[in-house]
Structure formats: C-alpha cells, structure tokens
Amino acid sequence: xxxxxxxxxxxxxxxxxxxxxxxxxxxxxxxxxxxxxxxxxxxxxxxxxxxxxxxxxxxxxxxxxxxxxxxxxxxxxxxxxxxxxxxxxxxxxxxxxxxxxxxxxxxxxxxxxxxxxxxxxxxxxxxxxxxxxxxxxxxxxxxxxxxxxxxxxxxxxxxx
Numbered sequence: 001x002x003x004x005x006x007x008x009x010x011x012x013x014x015x016x017x018x019x020x021x022x023x024x025x026x027x028x029x030x031x032x033x034x035x036x037x038x039x040x041x042x043x044x045x046x047x048x049x050x051x052x053x054x055x056x057x058x059x060x061x062x063x064x065x066x067x068x069x070x071x072x073x074x075x076x077x078x079x080x081x082x083x084x085x086x087x088x089x090x091x092x093x094x095x096x097x098x099x100x101x102x103x104x105x106x107x108x109x110x111x112x113x114x115x116x117x118x119x120x121x122x123x124x125x126x127x128x129x130x131x132x133x134x135x136x137x138x139x140x141x142x143x144x145x146x147x148x149x150x151x152x153x154x155x156x157x158x159x160x
Contacts, residue, residue, distance in 0.1 A: 016070050016156065017048040017112035023127055027114040030083075032091040038084035044076045044119035045083055046128070047090055047101070049108035057103035064138060066104065070156040072128060073101050073142055074121040083115045100142045101153070122148050132159040 021027065024046060030038045049071055056065045077086035089095060090105045090113070097103055105111065116124070128134045134154045142152035 016050075017110065019156070020046055020048045020072055020112075020128065021114050023131055024114050024124060025116055025119070027116045027119075028083075030087050030113040030115055032111055035084060035088045035091055038087050038113075039115055039117065040082045040084045041117045042078045042082045043115060043117040044074065044121045044124055045087065045116065046114045046124050047073045047075065047087070047105070048110075048112045048114070049073070049105065050110040051104065051107065052109055053107065055104055055107050059100060059103075059138065059141065066137065071104065071108075071137070072134070072154045072156065073104070074124040074128075074152045074154075075101070075142065076119075076121045083113075087113050087115070100144075104153075121152055122146065125149050125152060125154065128154055133157055 021029065028039050051066060051068050051071065054065050054067050056063065058064070075086065077083040090101065091111060093106055095102060095106070097106065129136070133156050135157070136150045137153050137155045139151055143149045146152065
C-alpha cells in the first residue's frame with residue numbers, strides 16, 4: 001500500500017471532504033444529487049459527512065450520542081447494484097434503519113462519497129487513520145463482521 005499523501009488543510013468546513021479524497025487512492029466522487037450516475041462496480045467507499053447536531057442512537061444495547069463534527073464511514077459494496085446502490089441508500093433520509101450507519105446518515109449533512117473500484121474498507125481506514133486528526137469514535141461501529149478494524153467510523157478533528 002502506498003503511503004497516504006499529506007492531508008491538506010481545508011479553508012473552511014465546506015472544504016473538509018476534499019481532505020478525505022486527497023488521502024485516498026484515485027476514486028469516483030459521488031454526491032447525493034449524483035447517485036443515478038454513480039458507478040455500479042463493486043468496491044469500497046469512504047462516506048464523509050457532517051453532523052450539525054448531536055445524534056442519539058442505540059448500539060449494542062446501550063444508548064450513545066455523537067457530537068456535532070466531521071465523520072468518515074468506510075464501507076464496501078460487493079453485492080447487487082454495487083457502490084451506486086449502497087450509496088443511494090446512504091443518501092436517502094427516509095429508510096428503515098438497518099445498519100449502524102443508517103442512524104447517522106438520516107441526520108447527516110454535507111455528504112460526499114469517494115468510491116474505489118475493487119477497494120477495501122479496511123485499507124481506507126488504515127490510510128485515513130494514519131493521518132493526524134483522524135480517530136476512531138465507537139469501537140465496533142460498522143465493523144461487526146470485521147476482525148481487523150477497531151471500527152469503520154472515524155471522526156476528524158483539525159490538528160492543532
């Protein structure tokens with residue numbers, strides 16, 4: 001795996017998803033309004049989003065709340081419809097909350113996805129997690145089927 005490029009500092013909160021994309025291998029950028037044209041190939045993705053308000057949810061039988069901030073969820077889409085279908089679900093607000101991430105995406109703003117054909121969600125997390133400012137939020141979140149990763153959700157806090 002190539003070493004990640006240095007993380008550029010965004011000029012403002014609106015520029016922060018570009019920091020995620022800059023750290024990843026070449027990827028297709030998918031925005032909520034562009035899901036129809038999203039790639040149908042199989043692979044992994046990084047979903048960058050912002051929580052403006054705290055989000056409370058139940059996870060592993062306990063109540064949790066995530067504070068406002070910038071987050072990245074890494075997932076994979078190797079089933080029917082590929083990445084386009086999976087991102088279409090993430091971008092929808094009116095959905096049955098099935099996966100851990102559904103609790104966050106139903107309230108998230110500023111969503112931007114970076115899709116990597118044939119990619120690995122664990123490799124995405126390794127690249128981002130090695131950079132200053134990124135950290136795991138909630139052990140096991142989104143990674144109940146993954147023994148390698150602490151979680152598949154990262155928070156980004158600008159390094160001081």
